[in-house]
Amino acid sequence: MLxxxxxxxxxxxxxxxxxxxLLRERLELSDNLQRLLPMAAAxxxxxxxxxxxxxxxxxxxxxxxxxxxxxxxxxAWRKAPFVAVVLSAAASTALxxxxxxx
Numbered sequence: 223m224l225x226x227x228x229x230x231x232x233x234x235x236x237x238x239x240x241x242x243x244l245l246r247e248r249l250e251l252s253d254n255l256q257r258l259l260p261m262a263a264a265x266x267x268x269x270x271x272x273x274x275x276x277x278x279x280x281x282x283x284x285x286x287x288x289x290x291x292x293x294x295x296x297x298a299w300r301k302a303p304f305v306a307v308v309l310s311a312a313a314s315t316a317l318x319x320x321x322x323x324x
Contacts, residue, residue: 284324290315 251259275291277283294311302310 286318286323
């Protein structure tokens with residue numbers, strides 16, 4: 223049963239992605255919609271990042287995680303190397319939790 227569900231979901235995903243390629247030439251989007259699509263993608267990614275930064279499961283995360291994300295975002299904005307951004311965010315979150323901040 224589990225393998226059938228996995229195969230069905232895999233085939234459905236493949237069919238949806240293939241339909242985008244096959245229907246690309248037949249579907250004509252307006253200029254306004256073509257201009258809005260990249261902004262919608264940015265809004266979706268922002269919402270996903272905010273959800274991951276502010277929640278733990280179904281509850282709000284403590285202040286340590288958002289503080290680490292904020293430090294990482296600040297370093298990324300200042301064009302720090304990716305490894306430095308990730309390590310600084312993780313280290314600051316870990317140090318805050320070690321200090322007793324949830």
